[in-house]
Amino acid sequence: MLVFILKRLLSGVITIWFIASATFLAMHAVPGDPLANPKAVSEEIRQNLASRYGLDQPLPKQYLVFMGNLLQGDFGISFTQKNRRVNDIIREHFPVSALLGVLALVIATAGGILWGALTAIYRDKWPDSLIMLLVVISISVPSFVFALLGQLAILKLNSWLGFSLLPVAGWGSLAHMWMPALVLGLGTMAYLTRLMRSSMLEVAAADYLRTARAKGLPGRRIFFRHQLRNAILPVVTVLGPAIAAITTGGFVVELVFAIPGLGRYFVQAVQQLDYTVIMGTTVFYGAFLVFMVLAVDILYGVIDPRIRLVGAGGE
């Protein structure tokens, strides 16, 4: 198991290096640089930055310097925000995004499993058809549409109630989080619902469920201990990519709901060609995703004993 984790960590580091290099090249391939706009930065900062990051140096040299700083965990200083270190930007704003993401993921997973199990139980009856229709809508409509519809719904709700039950936008309390987290998790929830449904139906036809019935187990026990647990396995596998979908989707939702998350800085930085912020946030997100996928794989091993042994015995 330890060897498995170490191996995965090593390949994760290589992945991050690749992300960093690709981003670096793509960024420099874009015409212009962060110092091109004289208003954005003063002359002395420009001098400082140019000498510290060697923007006047040839590209391979810059790459080496950048990698050297990265290895020390230093993402550098923002080009556009005076004296603001990228590490600080991440430290201050990532927790907001992470909290939103985790909440969205919890909603998506719990909802996906619940709706998926329901559609399987009511297969080909009206609850199944209704939920599957909503699933198709949730997968095909982009999240910014739902974000706006969500805000509209909150407005209507508040005016109907006569007091403000949920804030329309902003950040600060749990009440702020529900709607953006729901919107953010909706696509993933729909996807997981579909996956869970087919997985439940597959398990329902399995020989071991017939065995469980032949043993005379009560229906509830068969459902939870034998069917649900086995049906969840494929859902856990896609949690890694699901986390990726939710984090990247977060940029849009954060903008619409005016949430001070990392996504906003990421988008802004790309618009302003803020090299250090682009690099910092990209590498950070990359590392985060690699880590989450690894965490999901370990979790999968805990749930499915077959994977556990293969992981350990494979060495």
Place this chain on the structure above:
Amino acid sequence: MTTAQAPALNVENLQVEFAVRGGRVQAVRGVSMAVQAGQTLAIVGESGCGKSVAMMSLLGLIPTPPGRVVAGSAQLQGRQLLGLPEQQLNRLRGAEIAMIFQDPMSALNPTMKIGDQIAETLRVHVGMPRREAWRRAVALLDRVGVPAAAERANQYPFEFSGGMLQRAMIAMSLACKPAVLIADEPTTALDVTIQNQVLDLMQELQREMGMAIVLITHDLGVVARMADQVAVMYAGQIVEYGSVEDIFARSAHPYTLGLKQAMPAVAGSGERLAAIAGSPPDLFAPPPGCGFCERCPYAMSICQRTGPQLLALDAGHSARCWLQHPQAAGQPAPVYRSEVQP
């Protein structure tokens, strides 16, 4: 245990149908059978003849809908099984009547420890506390010949071989000492040496616990070895029923003869096996006459028109064939011939 006692399982006129698009398939068409405690009844027949469906319908294991028990009765130690509400049926399944299946690799839950799966039966039926049920599960595994049972109980199905899994299945099904064990092709998925061990084990446990076994198989070798009584099934009906000697030495139905001729013999190796030409009738629309007459070398004109009843030949031996009718004398009857070797 005398034969005068009520049979452990007594099935009468069982009829099972499956609703399909545009009609119904009559999978089981009036099957009656009985098996005494401590005895083994083998049900033989080719794929699709309804042997598994008949037994699974007793346990409520056929998917309903589309499946449905149309008529019949099934008494387990005098208690009616058919039509029981789910809750009462659950009290009997796994406790009084248990079932093991063909493919042990897929018949056990892949994400649950073997020991837990055995203990689960005890906990649900006997209400045994967790620890005690686990100890009992280990003892059962040991009893069915799983080596290092205490360790193996902690393992998952994928860590077991096929033969060991079938032993675990047997341990699980016998945990509550059922009166009847239904074994649906328990050795078909296993290789020959393992088959033997598993069959030995089943006989041994039968002697020890005195349960009745209903053995579903298409392997006449297994039948000869295990069975006291044999029911030969064809197209949803029993075509011949009798003791194992009746079936092998005094076969009275052309289909039974055909099955025997299709059986490979070590002595005659090198010869082509005699296959029964043709295929069974479509049970979507069963023929008015005998289901076998299209393939039967002895078919007469009456066979096309009217299906025969089960005709009693000797005590306990009966065949569903016009050739056995008293008025069929003079016909080229395939019965009691010396060509037949037990």
